[in-house]
Amino acid sequence: MEPLKLEHVFKQYGEKTAVNKVSLKVGEGEIYGLLGANGAGKTTTMRMVLGLIYPDGGDILYHGKPYHKELTQQMGYLPEERGLYPKVKISDQIIYLARLRGMSYQDADKSLRYWLDRFEVPEYYNKRIEELSKGNQQKMGFIAAIVHKPQILILDEAFSGLDPVNVELLKATVKELRDEGTSILFSTHRMEHVEELCREIAILHRGNTIVQGKIKEIKNRYPREEVILYTSGQINGLESIPGVSSVENVEQGYHIRMDTPEAAQKILHHAMAQGTVERFEIKEPTLNQIFIQEVGESHE
Numbered sequence: 001m002e003p004l005k006l007e008h009v010f011k012q013y014g015e016k017t018a019v020n021k022v023s024l025k026v027g028e029g030e031i032y033g034l035l036g037a038n039g040a041g042k043t044t045t046m047r048m049v050l051g052l053i054y055p056d057g058g059d060i061l062y063h064g065k066p067y068h069k070e071l072t073q074q075m076g077y078l079p080e081e082r083g084l085y086p087k088v089k090i091s092d093q094i095i096y097l098a099r100l101r102g103m104s105y106q107d108a109d110k111s112l113r114y115w116l117d118r119f120e121v122p123e124y125y126n127k128r129i130e131e132l133s134k135g136n137q138q139k140m141g142f143i144a145a146i147v148h149k150p151q152i153l154i155l156d157e158a159f160s161g162l163d164p165v166n167v168e169l170l171k172a173t174v175k176e177l178r179d180e181g182t183s184i185l186f187s188t189h190r191m192e193h194v195e196e197l198c199r200e201i202a203i204l205h206r207g208n209t210i211v212q213g214k215i216k217e218i219k220n221r222y223p224r225e226e227v228i229l230y231t232s233g234q235i236n237g238l239e240s241i242p243g244v245s246s247v248e249n250v251e252q253g254y255h256i257r258m259d260t261p262e263a264a265q266k267i268l269h270h271a272m273a274q275g276t277v278e279r280f281e282i283k284e285p286t287l288n289q290i291f292i293q294e295v296g297e298s299h300e
């Protein structure tokens with residue numbers, strides 16, 4: 001039975017529906033991507049999963065059972081607004097949080113030291129959050145979320161504000177936790193992270209699920225409308241091929257947009273008749289293109 005299952009989960013604030021009958025499943029060792037523009041309902045969904053707020057309808061099941069108190073020990077949360085106290089020593093508060101989630105002092109201390117070493121910042125043990133840069137504060141929040149080895153991990157915009165090196169560090173850790181069996185619910189505005197990490201996603205828009213499923217299958221539902229054509233010399237007349245909507249000259253050749261996927265074969269024949277084709281690729285749509293098509297350009 002899946003570690004996490006949402007069935008028609010519904011939440012309203014006054015007249016406003018924040019989450020409208022969202023259903024999803026996160027299996028063991030899976031990362032589920034929750035996408036959506038600002039205000040789509042991602043954080044509300046995550047807070048319901050964590051038991052911090054109650055749904056007005058639908059069910060949230062953990063290994064088939066409704067919410068129960070012991071779940072706090074099995075769940076980890078990196079909130080979007082970050083949750084650590086600026087003036088308290090990092091080790092004091094992370095060990096305290098780990099103990100609240102059922103760890104002994106010794107195990108919590110050992111686990112914290114392990115993660116500080118892994119992130120190459122053992123000296124932060126005695127520092128306060130306010131002494132760290134924003135990105136490093138975030139790393140400490142991340143450690144606080146995973147220090148007790150949760151089975152279900154909720155990451156709200158985990159990589160925002162991190163430099164590229166730290167993004168890679170946290171990404172590698174997220175993958176490792178997944179491979180060890182953790183079920184991860186992951187929200188972000190960065191589509192490239194979703195493409196790399198998640199197998200399944202839901203795109204929310206004003207509380208409604210507008211696209212859902214395995215990324216591969218979602219992409220297959222959308223037409224392939226872009227061709228990459230690299231050639232040894234110049235190709236004339238690409239714009240006049242029926243079905244071609246635009247042609248962009250790039251260093252090694254052309255990026256061509258099509259109105260219909262059928263134009264791709266015509267482009268290939270046309271190019272081969274004029275020169276040597278070094279690369280020809282019919283590109284599948286990116287998640288970013290799908291997101292913009294479905295949600296509009298209102299996201300960050």
Ligand SMILES: Nc1ncnc2c1ncn2[C@@H]1O[C@H](COP(=O)(O)OP(=O)(O)OP(=O)(O)O)[C@@H](O)[C@H]1O
Nearest residue numbers: 013017018036037038039040041042043044045080
């Ligand atoms: N406590 C609350 N009281 C009233 N309305 C709320 C409350 N929390 C959230 N909302 C509303 O519910 C909707 C969903 O908000 P939510 O924070 O879940 O979105 P989100 O997808 O996480 O957005 P973002 O990407 O900006 O973090 C929004 O319209 C928001 O204004």
